[in-house]
Amino acid sequence: MDEEKPVKAKHARWLLAELPAWEAEGLLSPGQAEALRLRYVPAAGGRNWATTLFFIAGLLVAGLGIVLILAHNWEELSRPLRAALALAPFLPALGLGYFALWKRPESPLFREGAGALLATAVAASIALVGQTYQFPGDEWSYLRTCLILIIPSAYVLRSAAAAVAAFLCLIAMTSTLSPGQGHHLQFYLLLAATLGYLFLVSRTNRHGAQAAVLSWAAALCLAFTLNAVVGPYRARLTSTFLFAAMVCLGRTRFSGAPDFWRRGFEIVGGCGIVLGMLIFDSIGGKPLDWSTVLRLSPADMWSVGTAGALLALAVLLWLDGLRAHDAVAGLFGAAWLAEIAAQTIWSSSGDQDWVIVIHSIYHLVLGAGLVWTGTRAHSLGRVNVGSLILIILVLFRFFDQDFSFVARGVAFLAAGAGFILLHLWARRRLGDAS
Amino acid sequence: MTLRKACFLLLAAACLAVPLGMVGMHEWALTHGQAFNFPLQIVDPADPFRGRYLALNFKYSTAAVPEGMAVRPGVEAYALVQEDGDGMSHFTELRQEPPADQPYIKVKVRRILKDGRADLKTPLDRFYLNERLAPAAEKAYARALRQDKREAWAVVRLWRGMAVLEDVMVEGTHLLQFAREAAATN
Numbered sequence: 001m002d003e004e005k006p007v008k009a010k011h012a013r014w015l016l017a018e019l020p021a022w023e024a025e026g027l028l029s030p031g032q033a034e035a036l037r038l039r040y041v042p043a044a045g046g047r048n049w050a051t052t053l054f055f056i057a058g059l060l061v062a063g064l065g066i067v068l069i070l071a072h073n074w075e076e077l078s079r080p081l082r083a084a085l086a087l088a089p090f091l092p093a094l095g096l097g098y099f100a101l102w103k104r105p106e107s108p109l110f111r112e113g114a115g116a117l118l119a120t121a122v123a124a125s126i127a128l129v130g131q132t133y134q135f136p137g138d139e140w141s142y143l144r145t146c147l148i149l150i151i152p153s154a155y156v157l158r159s160a161a162a163a164v165a166a167f168l169c170l171i172a173m174t175s176t177l178s179p180g181q182g183h184h185l186q187f188y189l190l191l192a193a194t195l196g197y198l199f200l201v202s203r204t205n206r207h208g209a210q211a212a213v214l215s216w217a218a219a220l221c222l223a224f225t226l227n228a229v230v231g232p233y234r235a236r237l238t239s240t241f242l243f244a245a246m247v248c249l250g251r252t253r254f255s256g257a258p259d260f261w262r263r264g265f266e267i268v269g270g271c272g273i274v275l276g277m278l279i280f281d282s283i284g285g286k287p288l289d290w291s292t293v294l295r296l297s298p299a300d301m302w303s304v305g306t307a308g309a310l311l312a313l314a315v316l317l318w319l320d321g322l323r324a325h326d327a328v329a330g331l332f333g334a335a336w337l338a339e340i341a342a343q344t345i346w347s348s349s350g351d352q353d354w355v356i357v358i359h360s361i362y363h364l365v366l367g368a369g370l371v372w373t374g375t376r377a378h379s380l381g382r383v384n385v386g387s388l389i390l391i392i393l394v395l396f397r398f399f400d401q402d403f404s405f406v407a408r409g410v411a412f413l414a415a416g417a418g419f420i421l422l423h424l425w426a427r428r429r430l431g432d433a434s
Numbered sequence: 435m436t437l438r439k440a441c442f443l444l445l446a447a448a449c450l451a452v453p454l455g456m457v458g459m460h461e462w463a464l465t466h467g468q469a470f471n472f473p474l475q476i477v478d479p480a481d482p483f484r485g486r487y488l489a490l491n492f493k494y495s496t497a498a499v500p501e502g503m504a505v506r507p508g509v510e511a512y513a514l515v516q517e518d519g520d521g522m523s524h525f526t527e528l529r530q531e532p533p534a535d536q537p538y539i540k541v542k543v544r545r546i547l548k549d550g551r552a553d554l555k556t557p558l559d560r561f562y563l564n565e566r567l568a569p570a571a572e573k574a575y576a577r578a579l580r581q582d583k584r585e586a587w588a589v590v591r592l593w594r595g596m597a598v599l600e601d602v603m604v605e606g607t608h609l610l611q612f613a614r615e616a617a618a619t620n
Contacts, residue, residue, distance in 0.1 A: 074564065083457040086453060087453055087454070090446075090450060094446045094449065097446070098446075101439055101442050102439065121449070125453050126452070126453060126456070129453045129456050131562045132457075133456070133460040133598060134558070134560065134598070136556075136559050137559055137560055138557070145452065148452075149445075149449050149452060152441075153445055155441075156438060156441045156445050157442070
C-alpha cells in the first residue's frame with residue numbers, strides 16, 4: 001500500500017467523518033475506505049505542541065523566579081553556600097528528566113519540559129559558579145561548556161527544546177567566530193553534533209512538529225553563524241550560496257509538508273535570497289577581488305573552506321532539484337549562479353550598477369517564473385509569492401533611485417494594483433481550471 | 435535498564451560533575467594557592483562599573499619577552515610573577531612552557547610594545563558586585579581613586595598557573611565593605 005501522507009488534523013477529521021457516508025452511498029467500497037483511513041493521517045503538532053510550549057514556558061518562568069530569589073541576598077551568603085546553591089537548578093531538571101524517562105517515556109510533554117529545564121539549569125548553574133569565583137568574561141568558554149552538556153541532553157531526552165537551546169548557544173557564539181580567531185574546528189564539531197539531532201528526527205518523521213521546529217532553528221542558526229565564520233568580505237557570496245542550498249534542501253528532503261509553517265529551510269532560504277541580494281545592493285561596498293576571496297592563508301582557511309563547501313552544497317542540491325523537476329528549487333537554487341556572475345562582472349568592470357542589473361533580472365525571472373509555474377501547477381500560494389517578489393523588487397528599486405515622492409507614489413500604487421489584479425486573475429484562472 | 439536510561443544517568447553525573455569540578459578547583463586554589471596583590475588602574479573613571487561587575491585593569495600588565503622567544507598578538511604564554519618589597523606584585527617575563535619552581539599566570543599576549551615588552555591580557559578582568567550596591571559605590575570608587583589618590587589592588591591566589599580572584603581592596607578595605615559604606619552615606 002502507499003505510504004502515509006500526513007495532512008492537517010482538521011482535514012483528517014473531516015475525511016474520517018465523511019467516509020462512512022460515502023460507504024453507505026456506495027461511492028466507495030469498505031476496502032477503499034479503509035485504505036483512505038490508513039493513507040491520510042493527521043500531522044503531529046498543533047494542539048499537542050501548544051500544550052507542550054505552555055508547559056515549558058511555565059517551568060522556565062518558575063525556574064527564573066527561583067534564581068531571582070537566590071540572587072536577591074546572594075552576596076550575604078558564604079562562598080561555599082553560594083557554590084552549593086549554584087547546583088540547585090539541576091535538582092528539578094534532573095528530577096523531571098528521571099520522571100520523563102522512567103515513568104512517562106512516550107509523553108513528549110515531560111521530555112520536552114525536562115530538556116528545556118536542563119538546558120536552563122546548565123546555563124544558570126555555570127553562570128552562578130562563574131559569578132561566585134569571579135570567572136573571566138570568556139564568552140566562548142562559557143558557551144562551549146554549556147553546549148557540551150546541552151547537546152547530549154537533546155539526544156538522551158529526545159527533546160527538541162534542548163536542541164533549540166543548543167542552536168541558540170551556537171548563535172550566541174557568533175561574536176567569537178570572526179576569521180582568524182581560532183575556534184572554528186570546535187565550533188563546527190558542536191554544530192555538526194547539534195545538526196545530527198535534526199538528522200535523526202527527520203529520518204523518523206520529517207513532517208512532524210519536532211522536525212519542523214528544528215528546521216527553523218537550524219536554518220536561522222546557520223544563517224547567523226556561517227556568515228560570521230566567513231567574515232564580512234565573503235559574506236555577500238556565501239550567504240547566497242547558503243540560502244540557495246536551504247531552499248533546495250527544503251524542497252528535496254522535506255517536501256510534502258502539510259503546513260506552510262513546517263517549511264523552515266524553504267522560508268528562511270527564500271527570504272534570505274530575495275531580501276539579501278536587494279539589501280546588499282542598497283548597502284553597496286567594494287567589488288570582490290577574486291584573488292583575495294580565494295586566498296588560502298592560514299587565517300583564511302576556514303573562511304574559504306566554508307565558502308567552498310556552501311557552494312558545492314548549493315550546486316549539488318540545485319541539481320537534485322532540477323532532476324526532480326522542481327521548479328521552485330530550480331528557480332531559487334540558481335541564485336548562486338546569479339551571484340557569481342554579478343560579482344565577477346562588477347569585479348572586472350568596476351561598475352556596481354552591473355550587480356544591480358543582474359540581481360534585478362534574477363528577481364524578475366524568479367518572480368515571473370513562480371507566477372507562471374504556479375499557474376500551471378494550480379498553486380495560488382506560489383503565484384502570490386511570485387508576484388510578491390516582483391513587488392518587492394519594484395519597491396527596492398524605486399527606493400534606490402532619486403525619484404520624487406509623486407513618482408514613487410505612482411509606482412507603488414501601480415505595483416499594489418498589479419499585485420491585486422494578478423491575484424484575482426490567478427484565483428479566477430485556477431478556479432476555472434479546477 | 436535501557437541504554438537511554440543509562441545514558442541519562444551518565445548525563446546527570448556529567449551535569450553535576452562539571453560545575454562541581456569548577457568549584458573544587460577554584461576552592462583548592464583559594465585554600466592552597468599563594469596570595470599576590472596586583473595594583474589596579476581605573477580605565478574609564480566615568481564608568482568603572484559595567485552592569486553587575488567591576489571591570490578590572492592591571493596597572494602593570496606588561497612583561498619582558500626573552501630573546502629568541504617568538505610571540506605575537508593572540509598567543510598564549512606564561513607570565514612569571516614576582517612580589518615587590520611593598521607587598522605588591524608584577525609580571526617579570528614570559529615563558530612558553532610553565533615553570534616548575536616559580537609562581538606564574540597563564541596569559542594571552544595583547545600586543546608587542548615598542549620597547550619589546552608584551553602587553554598581556556590576564557584571566558582576571560572582572561569582579562562581580564551586587565547591582566544594588568553598584569550605583570552608589572560607583573561614584574565613591576571613582577572619587578577615591580582620582581581625587582583622593584587611593585590605591586586599589588586585586589588579591590589573587592595562584593596555584594600552578596591557575597589564578598583565582600579572591601578580593602579587590604581599596605586602601606585596605608574590602609571593596610564589598612567599601613561599596614556598602616558608600617551606599618549607606620549616599
